[in-house]
């Protein structure tokens with residue numbers, strides 16, 4: 001049986017559920033991420049958005065005038081992104097590609113890349129981490145930059161949210177068979193109360209990557225740490241780095 005792609009069968013509710021769960025903090029994170037990108041980007045830059053999902057960042061970046069290539073392995077997420085791009089009248093500046101990020105190939109045509117909001121936790125093993133960072137680096141021109149977020153161990157604890165719009169229980173528990181303490185079972189049960197009544201349940205494996213391992217693989221891929229901008233993302237439980245392709 002084909003492996004289920006996390007979020008793929010509830011992509012049409014993804015935005016509503018995340019916005020209802022995180023509210024202001026989510027809007028703040030979006031604005032702060034866009035600010036960080038816009039500070040580095042130059043007019044006319046081509047941007048690669050890895051794990052772009054429904055276009056939370058791709059669409060406003062296209063609206064700001066950049067050419068954006070949005071990559072995700074979930075076809076349903078990308079359908080939502082395209083609908084959002086059309087609605088925002090920026091469809092002509094966005095291309096999409098449904099592929100596993102580690103299989104991205106092509107010329108180094110991008111000035112800037114993003115891989116944020118916990119994309120790394122979906123990578124199952126060290127080979128996938130290495131392959132994903134190498135593939136991203138290979139699509140960046142030398143001197144191009146990657147904004148990467150690295151979820152901290154403290155993120156892997158689960159939470160409960162209850163608002164007028166949503167009831168959500170996320171349970172994240174260590175996989176007892178994993179002696180390294182990296183692998184977690186991620187179980188999400190959400191009941192969206194508005195604008196529609198929708199119940200969503202899913203389960204997948206999430207992996208915690210220690211920062212030094214991410215940095216080792218980034219270095220092997222030809223990316224160097226340019227700046228650690230985590231202090232500006234204090235409300236996120238992830239480190240945020242600018243990495244630069246140096247070779």
Ligand SMILES: C[S@@+](CC[C@H](N)C(=O)[O-])C[C@H]1O[C@@H](n2cnc3c(N)ncnc32)[C@H](O)[C@@H]1O
Nearest residue numbers: 051052053056072073074077100101116117122
């Ligand atoms: C939590 S969402 C993050 C969305 C987006 N980056 C943002 O900032 O809102 C994670 C996304 O990464 C995608 N993803 C996870 N692993 C991936 C992989 N190996 N290749 C491509 N996309 C992946 C998922 O399908 C999902 O849409």
